[in-house]
Amino acid sequence: MARYEIRIIGFGGQGVITLSKMIITAASLYEGLAATQTEAYSAAARGGKCWAEVVVDLDQDQSQIDYPKALAPYDFSIVLSEEGASEMKKGDLKDEKNTGFLLWDTSTIKKFRTAKRVKALGIPIQKLALEKFGNSVFGNTILFGAFMKISNIFSEEAAIETIKKFVPESTLDTNLKAFEFGKQKGEKFLQTLMEAN
Amino acid sequence: MISNDEKRFLEPGKHLMMGNVAMSEGALSAGASFFGGYPITPSTEVIEHLSKRLPEVGGCCMQMEDELASINSVIGASLVGAKALTATSGPGFSLMAETISMAANLEIPFVFCDVQRNGPGNGYVTEPHHNDIGFVRFAGNGEFQVIALAPMNCQELFDLTITAFNFAETYRCPVFILSDAYLGHLHEVINIPPKEEILKRVIPRELPEDTSGRMFTYKDRVSGEYVTPKPPQMGTEYCPGLFIHQPHGPDGLPTPKPMEFIEAIIDKININKDKICLTDTYKIEDAEILIIAYGLPVRSSYRAVDIARKEGIKVGLFRLITIWPFHDEVVKEVVKNKKAIIVPELNYTGYIAEQVERVTDLKTPIIRVPKVCEFHHPNDILEKIKEVA
Amino acid sequence: MSGVGPMYPQEKPEHPYLESSYVGNLLGNYSSRFCAGCGYGIISQLYTRTFEDEGLDPKKYPLIIGIGCYSQIILLVHHSAQKILTLHGRAPALATGIRMGNPKMKPIIFSGDGDALGIGGNHFVHLCRRNLNCVMFIFNNGIYGMTGGQAAPTTLFGAKSTTTPYRMFERRIDGIEIALAAGATYVARTTVAHPRTFMKYFKTALKHNGTSIIEIITPCITNFGRKNLDSLGNENMNLEEDISKMDSAGKMIEWIKKNTVRINQAKFMDERELFNKYVIGEFRHDTSQIEYSEQYNRIKDIAQGRR
CATH class of the missing domain: 3.40.50.920 (Rossmann fold)
Incomplete structure (x- = not known):
């Protein structure tokens, strides 16, 4: 049993739920792993605090996730809003090698104390998406690329298939560029971690 | 009636689906053509999904004015030969109890998806809580026996919905699918079998060839076994003049129900426990x-x-x-x-x-x-x- | 026959009117459980006659019957009508299911004033709103007859009943006004004292493609008439007449005739004059509205990409 607990937190409309669906699609449909996803629903999914959780099991024999809820401490936490950042403690992330990563958006969160004490990658996602690709919706794909590289749960092919499934044809090229960009960010981050060790 | 069979089945293979959606797709595969419902968290995705999918296959999805109306419309549709279902949560279920009892006693088949949440109906209510288990057993005024199935993942929500429709057709009783708030909103990959395989599993709604026979469950005097005929259909020859499962006096009006009638309704299920359980x-x-x-x-x-x-x-x-x-x-x-x-x-x-x-x-x-x-x-x-x- | 419930009679009886009733067909005679002077006998006979005269197939017109004294109408209506007894107030919802499950059917709903306007008020409003092709009868006797004469939402102001022993102090509800406001496309009110009008309205409703609401004022002597004076409804008229209790069929029918105002006359009367009166006539006959199942067929066309 090699469970990965992933939690994404942000506010409604940022693409929290879409990102979680992309992760589970890549992991389960294209990589063939057992996975479950749950999300905030009804009123909670709009405005305010919005969250989504994904559990992936890397064990190929596992037919289903036995406990489908993501549990703290998480393996991967993606934080996109100030509120999510203030809620987060150091203990919420696993303190192990190769796991316990934090991905956060430096353009929407001003102060994130916990980020200094964990393996954290901060990217000004919203800002970069707007500057480089012309629309903040591409922020999701940047995140997806970075997540793919850092987590190493699913392959790049699976990720690209997922993007093809999720985005409209007209923006596919831009999305793939955004994905590539995110991937490079992730790679760089991993390198700096290795060097630090 | 399902007129468009092409869209009824999803592509065989793996699909990523929410539990509520998997349940709805299971119902479509089983040949459901009528849904009457009222939105209630956490079962809302069922009515949302079916209001898109049922018109595609030529069925009908109705958002009724309340739960009382939804369950009544469901048994109305079942009376004219449509495979019908409804989905609700605990508070809606409480309202529907009255009609469930009537449907069970008139042996009108339908499927009921209860996406359970913690009760009562006010306050913070969208968490999983299996608090309808006892209610399902004795849902309503009158004596009857129901069948209740409890799936544990999205694949089973799909498969057991087909099974539920088959049980409803065979034993002519309300069949419950006891999902819950967490399962209903859980996304998982489910494996949809090919169309032919599903059709092999589905028992369709049919009229019996003999239209003058008995229309409710009875005990065969010779073999001593309970016989459950196919459900009657209004608008055809195979329907009682007065749709009521009660004996009638010399003036034609119903008289109190003797115990054999209640026995038949309960024991038709109990003696088939080996197949149902x-x-x-x-x-x-x-x-x-x-x-x-x-x-x-x-x-x-x-x-x-x-x-x-x-x-x-x-x-x-x-x-x-x-x-x-x-x-x-x-x-x-x-x-x-x-x-x-x-x-x-x-x-x-x-x-x-x-x-x-x-x-x-x-x-x-x-x-x-x-x-x-x-x-x-x-x-x-x-x-x-x-x-x- | 015992143990299976009444069966669907296969053959048509010889006498078209008398024996075309359900019990007439079964037993060859006429019997009912209604009190002497009750209006439901008239209604069921008129119902049966309409079907016989028009030569319609009652199988396509399933009867959805609510809970009340009129539930026993099952004995007197057409022998080959398929009837289902529903729960109190839920008949319109069940009819919706029947119509949408098989749009070839045109349900006919029998409901009382307590059934349609009391417990089932919500279903009634939404049936009118949807413009579903069906006929709904509201048998209004102004009292809860079957439970023994309790006040109904339609009980006239000042009337006595077992739950209003001093007098009725609540304002009554008007089913027709609700039906009009909710958007029913054929709305009419008549009484059992006007049988030919009833048949005319019923025939129109059967041909009408949309929700038809027909309210029928019917007498309840046992629980309403015996306790009330025939001055009810004339409070503001200052008529100097002999006032007596309405304890016979004749008096009750007379009272109904006296207490109804035709819609054309009502236009020239003020609120005070119309107090506790029944306005009868055709209130709306709108054939321009699209029927619900036709509307839904359009949705199906869009969903299937045909439109």
Whole structure:
């Protein structure tokens, strides 16, 4: 049993739920792993605090996730809003090698104390998406690329298939560029971690 | 009536789906052509999905004015030969109870998806809580027996919905699918079988060839067995003049129901328990401690059994897929000579624990593991296993 | 026959009117459980006659019957009508299911004033709103007859009943006004004292493609008439007449005739004059609205990409 607990937190409309669906699609449909996803629903999914959780099991024999809820401490936490950042403690992330990563958006969160004490990658996602690709919706794909590289749960092919499934044809090229960009960010981050060790 | 068969089935293969959607697709595969419902969290996705999909296949999805109307429209549609279903949550179910009793007594088949949430209907109410288990058993005024199925993942929500429709057609009774708030909103990959395979499993709604025969369940005088004819259809020759399952006096009006009628409604299901009561076992051959579970806690129980076995504790899992009717004989056999029985349930009352207590001898301790608004972590069950081991 | 419920009679009886009733067909005679002077006998006979005269197939017109005294109408209506007794107030919802499950059917709903306007008020409003092709009868006797004469939402102001022993102090509800406001496309009110009008309205409703609401004022002597004076409804008229209790069929029918105002006359009367009166006539006959199942067929066309 090699469970990965992933939690994404942000506010409604940022693409929290879409990102979680992309992760589970890549992991389960294209990589063939057992996975479950749950999300905030009804009123909670709009405005305010919005969250989504994904559990992936890397064990190929596992037919289903036995406990489908993501549990703290998480393996991967993606934080996109100030509120999510203030809620987060150091203990919420696993303190192990190769796991316990934090991905956060430096353009929407001003102060994130916990980020200094964990393996954290901060990217000004919203800002970069707007500057480089012309629309903040591409922020999701940047995140997806970075997540793919850092987590190493699913392959790049699976990720690209997922993007093809999720985005409209007209923006596919831009999305793939955004994905590539995110991937490079992730790679760089991993390198700096290795060097630090 | 389903007019467009092409869109009825999804592409065979793997699909990522929410539990509620998987349930709806299961219903479409089973040939459902009418849905009457009223939005209620956490079952809303069912009506949302079906209001898109049912018109595509030529069926009808109606958002009624309240739950009372939705269940009545469902049995109305079932009366004219449509396979019908409704989906709701606990508070809606309370309103529907009256009509469920009527449908059960008139032997009108339909499928009922109860996406359970914690009650009562006010306050913070969108967490999983298996608090309708007892209500389902005795849902309404009048005596009758229902069938209730408890799936544990999205694949089963799809498969068991087809089974539920088959049970409804065969035994002519309300069949419940007991999902819950967590399962309903869970996204998982499900495997859709090819169209031919599904069609082989589905029992279609048919009229009998003999239109002058009896229309309600009766006991065959010669063989002594209960015979359940196909459901009558209004607008055809095969329909009683007065649709009421009651004898009538010399003036044609209904008279009080004798016990045979109630017997027939209840025993037609009870004598077929072997076919209806679906169960599953996991490592119970040499088990000393037995977990009896249904629904979501089964998933945690599998893990608990695995961990305990690694530590050398002989534990087994007995899973109830069909909760009602409760198969006394089978459970009695399974709980024989066990050191202890653990019943993890998503409620404090322990509706199934009570049933297990009923069939177990007094020496065997029955340990309940209640949990509300969140479900058992494998460790919760493991703890209890270690306590009794 | 015992143990299976009444069967669907296969053959048509010889006498078209008398024996075309359900019990007439079964037993060859006429019997009912209604009190002497009850209006439901008239209604069921008129119902049967309409079907016989028009030569319609009652199988396509399933009867959805609510709970009330009129539930026993099952004995007197057409022998080959398929009838289902529903729960109190839920008949319109069940009819919706029948119509949408098989749009070839045109349900006919029998409901009382308590059934349609009391417990089932919500279903009634939404049936009118949807413009579903069906006929709904509201038998208004102004009292809860079957339970023994309790005040109904339609009980006239000042009337006595077992739950209003001093007098009725609540304002009554007007089913027709609700039906009009909710958007029913054929709305009419008549009384059992006007049988030919009833048949005319019923025939129109059967041909009408949309929700038809027909309210029928019917007498309840046992629980309403015996306790009330025939001055009821004339409070503001200052008529100097002999005032007596309405304890016979004749008096009750006379009272109904006296207490109804035709819609054309009502236009020239003020609120005070119309107090506790029944306005009868055709209130709306709108054939321009699209029927619900036709509307839904359009949705199906869009969903299937045909439009």
